[in-house]
Amino acid sequence: MALEHISDQELLERLVQVDARLLKEGQPIKQRAMNVPIEVMREYGFEHVPIVVAGFGKGGDFQRLNDMFHKFYRKQDTAMGGHIGVFMYRDIFAIVGVPHVYGQRSINLIECVELSDLQKIAIQSEPEILNAMLDQVIDICDVQYGVPEVRKPFRDNVSAFRFITLAQLNLHAASAVLTGGYDHRGAVQSALLASELALKAGAAYSGLSEQRLLREPFGHCRKKVLEAAKIGLPGLDEQRIARTLDRQPDYVKNRYTFDQPPRRKAGHLVMGAQYITAEVVRQMSDRNARADLSSSLSRSYPA
Numbered sequence: 119m120a121l122e123h124i125s126d127q128e129l130l131e132r133l134v135q136v137d138a139r140l141l142k143e144g145q146p147i148k149q150r151a152m153n154v155p156i157e158v159m160r161e162y163g164f165e166h167v168p169i170v171v172a173g174f175g176k177g178g179d180f181q182r183l184n185d186m187f188h189k190f191y192r193k194q195d196t197a198m199g200g201h202i203g204v205f206m207y208r209d210i211f212a213i214v215g216v217p218h219v220y221g222q223r224s225i226n227l228i229e230c231v232e233l234s235d236l237q238k239i240a241i242q243s244e245p246e247i248l249n250a251m252l253d254q255v256i257d258i259c260d261v262q263y264g265v266p267e268v269r270k271p272f273r274d275n276v277s278a279f280r281f282i283t284l285a286q287l288n289l290h291a292a293s294a295v296l297t298g299g300y301d302h303r304g305a306v307q308s309a310l311l312a313s314e315l316a317l318k319a320g321a322a323y324s325g326l327s328e329q330r331l332l333r334e335p336f337g338h339c340r341k342k343v344l345e346a347a348k349i350g351l352p353g354l355d356e357q358r359i360a361r362t363l364d365r366q367p368d369y370v371k372n373r374y375t376f377d378q379p380p381r382r383k384a385g386h387l388v389m390g391a392q393y394i395t396a397e398v399v400r401q402m403s404d405r406n407a408r409a410d411l412s413s414s415l416s417r418s419y420p421a
Contacts, residue, residue, distance in 0.1 A: 121162060121179040126186070132158050133186055151196045155183035203258035203392055204293040205231050205251050206385030207241065211296040214255055216262040227255045250419035254389055256407045257396035261286055264396075264405035272319075272402040277328050281319035282402060285395045288312035292388045302385070303378040309391040310369045313362075314340050316395040319402070320347025320354065338369040351401040359397060362390040362420045390420050 121129065136157045140150050159179060188196060203214040213232040228238060231251060241248050265286050273279050292308035295301070318331050321343050326336070335342045340363050348356050366387060367379065379387060400406050408415060 121159075121182065124162070129158070129183065130186060130190070132161065133183060133190065136161070137187070137190075147191065147195055151184075151187060151191075154187050155180055158183050202290060202293050202297070203254065203261070204296045204385070204388055205254045206296075206382065206389060207233060207237060207247070207251070209382055209385075211302075211385060213293070213297045214258050216255075216259050227252055230255050230258075246418070249415070252415060253417055253419040254392060256415075257392045259407040260396045260403075260405045261289065261392070261399050263407075264399035264403035267403045267405060268399075269403055272323055275323050277322035278319045278402070281315045281322060282395070282398060285312045285315035285319065285398075288315065289388075289392055289395060292391065296385065296388060302381045305388050306367070306372060306379055306384055307369075309384075309388045310340075310366055310372065312391040313366065313394045314338060314343065314369065316391075316398040317343040317347045317359075320351040320398050323347075323402075324350030340366070340369075347398070351398065353401050354397055358417075358420065359394055362394060365390065365420075386420075393420055 133154060137150055137154050140153055140157065141147075145153060164179075203216070205212050205214050214230055215232065216230060228241075228251075231238075233241065241251065265282060268279055268282065288308045289312045292305040292312065295305040295308070317340055318336075321331055321336070322328070324346050326346055330336065331343070336346070341360060344354075344356065344359055344363065348354055372378070378384075408417070
């Protein structure tokens with residue numbers, strides 16, 4: 119039967135019931151976004167549910183239910199987005215969104231940054247800032263695609279793979295705070311922890327146990343962890359990472375003080391953490407977006 123004679127109110131009630139049932143069964147929202155319309159149609163007697171997402175045949179009962187589901191939830195609730203990052207332009211924080219891409223596709227790096235149209239025009243005449251932005255987009259791309267593609271033997275090292283994954287999660291947290299309009303100070307600890315975890319991924323691969331990394335001289339001393347990481351990841355840009363670490367506050371002291379970095383300093387701390395994490399990911403995976411660029415671009419940020 120077709121659903122054209124079923125009212126929106128009745129369909130919504132059925133959709134809400136099915137959604138609640140699938141939630142109770144443990145399905146996450148991104149999975150329910152597809153399954154709820156299908157299950158509703160089956161409850162109305164459809165044995166085969168045709169799904170057309172574009173082109174000829176798009177629309178019909180499934181599309182009606184799909185649209186209703188996406189009106190019931192907010193756009194951000196059902197988004198299938200990948201890793202997000204942040205770029206600080208002047209003193210505002212712009213989301214850097216890296217799309218999920220399957221196969222090969224050209225990506226305009228500037229379009230990955232949520233700047234206004236006028237800001238995108240203005241930044242073209244500011245080469246130093248433009249290059250810093252491109253450096254950050256490249257880093258975020260490498261984290262997005264590189265973490266799931268950590269290769270052997272790094273993936274076989276349970277601690278190393280877990281640490282680099284947790285580093286990415288902390289970058290998510292830092293970026294969400296800055297780009298969500300919240301107090302910038304809330305991003306600092308996540309940035310410091312992301313840097314530490316990324317380097318500890320390298321140190322774990324170098325042979326240090328988790329217990330050893332918790333104790334002195336390592337612990338939260340990121341410079342010491344960097345020295346250990348360099349053994350297993352000789353391709354790391356040790357000097358640039360060390361300079362970036364020198365600009366970071368002490369992790370433990372920062373947790374217990376009112377004296378937090380100002381807004382722009384916090385932005386640079388998060389972007390520095392994005393660089394450090396990406397640098398480690400590049401050693402542990404085959405991802406290196408810079409090498410795939412159509413024209414060469416030397417790194418300038420962080421200095």
